[in-house]
Amino acid sequence: MNNVKGIKILLVDDEPHILQFLEFGLTNEGFDIRSASDGMSAINIAAEFHPHIVVLDVMLPGMDGWEVCRLLKKNMSNIAIIMLTAKDEVDDRVKGLNIGADDYVVKPFSFEELLARIGARLRNQFPTLFGEVMLGPFRIDDRRKEITYLEQVLELSPTEYELLKYLVINQGIVLSKSTILDQVWGYDFGGEENIVEVYIRSLREKLNDKEHRLIRTLRGAGYRVDLP
Known part of the structure; x- marks a missing residue:
């Protein structure tokens, strides 16, 4: 993906190896990356960081990903949220879309698939960046x-x-x-x-x-x- 300088992505997952994997890959692509391992930290970081994209795991300690998604969409006017879920269930996908999620990726996923979906969300919701x-x-x-x-x-x-x-x-x-x-x-x-x-x-x-x-x-x- 070209011309990603200045594009901010917030990663939210409680599994350290997934965070490290995504941080390494997306940083190498040129994105500005922040990460959080729980819902409340994600809310606080997003308020300061103002990310374009949030890659958000559903299963989080304390506040789950659904609630994080709802609050982020409520408080930030233009933010794209890609949900990570281990459940390939229609009900989960519908629930996520209904509370404002823009896309979802089912675990386990390839880095190339996530990168493609990030690119699609950026082109769709932030066309002036490009x-x-x-x-x-x-x-x-x-x-x-x-x-x-x-x-x-x-x-x-x-x-x-x-x-x-x-x-x-x-x-x-x-x-x-x-x-x-x-x-x-x-x-x-x-x-x-x-x-x-x-x-x-x-x-x-x-x-x-x-x-x-x-x-x-x-x-x-x-x-x-x-x-x-």
């Missing part, structure tokens, strides 16, 4: 709300823009319809999941993706963007 985001044949300019594909500016509605940006920024990650609805349309959207299919079809037409090689459908799972 100016224009270049990903494969796409250039995303969030200040102009403009996406260029193969050097051509796409004519997109506001919702199409947000959907395509979300798909491209999370390239390589399978995104379910429900996740897309929550992130693009919002948690209070009361419509049908089929609206996602309608907008995906429109984007494929505008991208001339007739064979669905760019925006892939994974039956029963969702969609994934594969960039050349």
Whole structure:
């Protein structure tokens, strides 16, 4: 990942070997790192450090990760939280998203996966840190709300823009319809999941993706963007 100087990440986990592993890897990537081993320390450090990203374990002594997440989201206007959980349970993921978590990674995880998810959160929530985001044949300019594909500016509605940006920024990650609805349309959207299919079809037409090689459908799972 390029141009990460000045980007702050707070790591919260009560397992020393995980903290050391993440501190070493993310520091080598160029991030500014702080760490905490319990919830109250995380709250206090975040108030002083003002991190862009918090990598937050669910199972913590005293105050658990859910409560830390809720308090951080309540007290800080723009912060991205990636939950670490040892439980690959739908209920845990739903609970985390409902209290404000932006993403989750299930333990055990690879450093490369976590780094990719950190990059996706930064591009999605802090686009001005990078100016224009270049990903494969796409250039995303969030200040102009403009996406260029193969050097051509796409004519997109506001919702199409947000959907395509979300798909491209999370390239390589399978995104379910429900996740897309929550992130693009919002948690209070009361419509049908089929609206996602309608907008995906429109984007494929505008991208001339007739064979669905760019925006892939994974039956029963969702969609994934594969960039050349």
